Amino acid sequence: MSDSFQVHPIGWIRKKDDAVRIDIDPAFQDGLVGLEGFSHIIVCYWFHENDNPDDRRRLQVRPMKNPSNPLTGVFATHAPVRPNLLGLSTCRVVSVTGNMIRIDAIDARNDTPVIDIKCYIPDKLKPSEIRLPAWISSQ
Template identity: 55%
Template sequence: MTESYQIFPIGTIHKEGDAARIEIQEAYREAMDGLEGFSHITVLYWFNQNDTPEMRGTLMVHPRRDQTNPLTGVFATHSPLRPNLIALTHCRITGIEGNVIHIDEIDAYDQTPVIDIKAYIPIDKLTKETVRVPDWANKPWDRADAKP
């Protein structure tokens, strides 16, 4: 088994006020062909502002930074604190211009490196099955109040 892997950014997240966009490096522009046929994308990005040994060593958190939620392992949460700082989110495409994908919103900081993008394709199997989540995941949560 390989001990480590290299990941290279393919783009950068830009946020200005309410506007959000992903600028894809020109070398990867061709990889965007066909993306205009999709309404949503899955974005994988790097939690670069959490890249310290201490933050990578955090294995338990209160989900959504809410102390009333039970202390939970990071693999059972969407916490930005984790051993490998890979983030995943779904975004609605609002437009594409050249190597720039305009999106409705993203829970990331300005200048965050993007490591991959995938066209979002709903998986019917999940919609037919019963999905189970813990109680804290069903509590209302205002993402606007949470820091990325």
């Protein structure tokens, strides 16, 4: 097994004013067939502006950049600094036209490379089965 592998963008986040879209590379446009039937998608993207050795070594942060939150391991947060700079966001689909997906919002910057998109299918977890740390509910 290899110690590393490569991923390549399938598209890019585009933000202008309040409009947010994902421009898919035309080579991957056929992968969008049927996506308009879903209300939400999960977008996997690369935190390209944090790609440096220091941010990849950082293993603890204060969640949401709030100094009153406890020092927490990056695997227990959504922080953009981490060993592999993958970001995930669930987004509401506004429309799918050609190679463009209009979405309502995303926690990513303009020109962020998109690695993959998955349709959102709700989990079967009951709310009573979900546990969250106190700092999340206090935000």
